[in-house]
Amino acid sequence: MATKRKPSPAGLDSQASLESFFQTVRYSNPFRSNRVSNVSLPISDEEGRTEPDDFIDVPTIHGKPYRRLQRVVRAVRDNGECLGVSLTGAAGVGKSHLLSRLCRWLEGENNGYFVFLHNVMVSAEQMPRHMLKSVVSVLAEGRLSYRDSALYRLVHNALKKVCRTHHLNSREVDEQQLRRAFNATLRQQLPSQGHLHSQVLDLLFHFFAQVNRHPTLNGETRDMVDAMVDWLSGDSISQEAANRIGVSIPEAKDEEEETLRLPDDQHIATVFSSLCTLAGMSDRVLMICLDQFDNLHADQVTALSNFLLGLFGHCRHLVMITSGITQTIQHFVESGTIPRAAWDRMGQTELALPQCTQREVSEMLIMRLENFRSKFEAVAELRPYFEREVLFPIAEKDFLERFESMVEIRPRIVLSWASDAWEQQQDLLDDLGETEWLRTWDCVPGETPSERGKKSGQTTEPKRGKEEVVPRPPIDLPAAIDKVVRDAITEGIADRREQSGNLPPDADNLTTLTERLLNVCTGREEYSLTKLKRSVPAKGKNVPYHLEVEERIAGKSTKALSGVAFVTTRNGASAFHALNRLLKVAKKLQHRILVTDEERAPLPQSTKCAEKYRELLALGTLQFRHIKLSFQQYVELDSLRSVMDEAGDLVVESAPGEFRPLTREEVIESLHRQRRLLKHPLLEELLCEPNAPSEPPPPPLPEDLIADTIRGHLAWRFSITTNAITEELLREECYRDFAFETLHSKVVGVSQRLALASEIEVREHRNGLLLMHAR
Numbered sequence: 001m002a003t004k005r006k007p008s009p010a011g012l013d014s015q016a017s018l019e020s021f022f023q024t025v026r027y028s029n030p031f032r033s034n035r036v037s038n039v040s041l042p043i044s045d046e047e048g049r050t051e052p053d054d055f056i057d058v059p060t061i062h063g064k065p066y067r068r069l070q071r072v073v074r075a076v077r078d079n080g081e082c083l084g085v086s087l088t089g090a091a092g093v094g095k096s097h098l099l100s101r102l103c104r105w106l107e108g109e110n111n112g113y114f115v116f117l118h119n120v121m122v123s124a125e126q127m128p129r130h131m132l133k134s135v136v137s138v139l140a141e142g143r144l145s146y147r148d149s150a151l152y153r154l155v156h157n158a159l160k161k162v163c164r165t166h167h168l169n170s171r172e173v174d175e176q177q178l179r180r181a182f183n184a185t186l187r188q189q190l191p192s193q194g195h196l197h198s199q200v201l202d203l204l205f206h207f208f209a210q211v212n213r214h215p216t217l218n219g220e221t222r223d224m225v226d227a228m229v230d231w232l233s234g235d236s237i238s239q240e241a242a243n244r245i246g247v248s249i250p251e252a253k254d255e256e257e258e259t260l261r262l263p264d265d266q267h268i269a270t271v272f273s274s275l276c277t278l279a280g281m282s283d284r285v286l287m288i289c290l291d292q293f294d295n296l297h298a299d300q301v302t303a304l305s306n307f308l309l310g311l312f313g314h315c316r317h318l319v320m321i322t323s324g325i326t327q328t329i330q331h332f333v334e335s336g337t338i339p340r341a342a343w344d345r346m347g348q349t350e351l352a353l354p355q356c357t358q359r360e361v362s363e364m365l366i367m368r369l370e371n372f373r374s375k376f377e378a379v380a381e382l383r384p385y386f387e388r389e390v391l392f393p394i395a396e397k398d399f400l401e402r403f404e405s406m407v408e409i410r411p412r413i414v415l416s417w418a419s420d421a422w423e424q425q426q427d428l429l430d431d432l433g434e435t436e437w438l439r440t441w442d443c444v445p446g447e448t449p450s451e452r453g454k455k456s457g458q459t460t461e462p463k464r465g466k467e468e469v470v471p472r473p474p475i476d477l478p479a480a481i482d483k484v485v486r487d488a489i490t491e492g493i494a495d496r497r498e499q500s501g502n503l504p505p506d507a508d509n510l511t512t513l514t515e516r517l518l519n520v521c522t523g524r525e526e527y528s529l530t531k532l533k534r535s536v537p538a539k540g541k542n543v544p545y546h547l548e549v550e551e552r553i554a555g556k557s558t559k560a561l562s563g564v565a566f567v568t569t570r571n572g573a574s575a576f577h578a579l580n581r582l583l584k585v586a587k588k589l590q591h592r593i594l595v596t597d598e599e600r601a602p603l604p605q606s607t608k609c610a611e612k613y614r615e616l617l618a619l620g621t622l623q624f625r626h627i628k629l630s631f632q633q634y635v636e637l638d639s640l641r642s643v644m645d646e647a648g649d650l651v652v653e654s655a656p657g658e659f660r661p662l663t664r665e666e667v668i669e670s671l672h673r674q675r676r677l678l679k680h681p682l683l684e685e686l687l688c689e690p691n692a693p694s695e696p697p698p699p700p701l702p703e704d705l706i707a708d709t710i711r712g713h714l715a716w717r718f719s720i721t722t723n724a725i726t727e728e729l730l731r732e733e734c735y736r737d738f739a740f741e742t743l744h745s746k747v748v749g750v751s752q753r754l755a756l757a758s759e760i761e762v763r764e765h766r767n768g769l770l771l772m773h774a775r
Contacts, residue, residue: 039114545593553690
């Protein structure tokens, strides 16, 4: 794909024109995205009106499984059941897209609340707690605004139903009266609820009351509401915070750290049950989608399956969907990795997605182009092309030559082909220029589309002779794989930035991500890492550090030993004890490495914690290092891990016109070949001893392409985020060496300047901006 684009005229055309058409073809690609890792919902404006979005839905694709899932949800909603669904199929067949489609329907029709989890990546022992933390984090929507969160709506809708039942005016009822009605409803619906269940529901009521009373949370009120969410997430809180929020469970106390948290899986399941209870009170369901279930290791699968079995016994109004590759899920069941008793509940409804027909994928491509076509088909110079070619500027006959003979087709393969075909047109547009490209588009020499249309009786395009077909050069497979892997990492980062709640700060999660990435580097010549060991805590004890890393020292026969401790707690007492354990570790370490999530869970600044931190700093920079991860660097770890585990979802053009999935080994070799792991500050620290010299800074950022890309996308789309624009730009050669964070900051700046010039409108949106047409 060419990387240098012709500058576009200044300004964004609100009306379709030939100029804006060329701008759109050059700077956007409707087929670029071929994977789903989160759910995009229509965005509401300040008055609550829903803005149009660009979600593509082809009702004929997987229509029967989709309607079956809708019936499952309605049955659970109406009967108060708890049902497990297993959704399986080949890689790239559309499992994640179907789940995303179901989630949008669930939300849009007010049938319930969904949590879409894309890999639950922690140790087997922590699987239940991390799953709870992820679910609550998604419902609380990253803590940016509790008033807008699904957790707030969950309680609010239940209370509105309570008001209707007790004939109360929800706008005038006072808090005490509402509380009495709430308790009366619970006694009626849950006459045998336990002490913890009662406490959790009580806590959720107080969460709603505090947020409702103080829409703008700050100071002590904010701390109290945060403590409520921490407790519901399974995190530790101080005794003082527990007293303030009214939590009292004797067995929840951690004597070593002087903190409290949910002590075991049964207590964790009770929180899930309470959330489901509130959903049911408002005639809704809680739907949890565990996508990419097949990427978990065997011990993780067993632990999570056993926990889910317990949930099915605790909960009502719950739909639990697990999704994965057919063969892998079957192996889990047949080998006993998923215990039979658990599978009987998890797979109570089994849905296997078939591959698609040629007609279905053709409809998918047409739908992808619908906004583009509706924008430009009325332009006089373009009308003949759109009238004759439903896929213009891609030739329909090229699609038929590639796919007409195939009986079963994976949608992802088709989208990869279409994206490549679009990029070829971008190259031709740059090489030929606008006038010549349009005149000769897909024609035999000297013939225009209008001339072809005048040929009497001709209803199909003429076949080009073999002598007229210019063969494409052979594929440089390693370079092609590197591009696919690089783009997948960028796409993963952009997706995770859009759904920050899906990746809450979690020490065990960070440990697992780092461990998986380092495991593929152990013993390789280009890295200093020789041995990696995960610390296993004794019962009732905490480890001094989570990972033990051994590295060879360049030019020496000795080796360096490092202990890596991850601290993501907001609780000062927990952080103090974690720092103290790292300081007082008995084993001789050359390096003590502390890793924190600096944006979302920075090291608490309590007096005792600050004092212990100063003691660690006194060891000197050689013996102690604090790596402060930005949110961007956290999601980058998960994206790097994901691209390895989901290698089969990545498609490469292995020969001209031929596409196939990548293997895990090919992805890993690509990461090594691109030195991609060394670009992350945490991994670089653990793979180079001593640390490698810093790379020279990238050249200054060219800004012209940023504005052109924004204009190109908004010429036919309703809206786009700065994260998505950054993802698109990082595919270009001139931006390839820039970090996502660096380029995104520049995209935000350019977007704000375009907004000041009244070319576009911008709105704050999930770790970035939402860009829209100027009204």
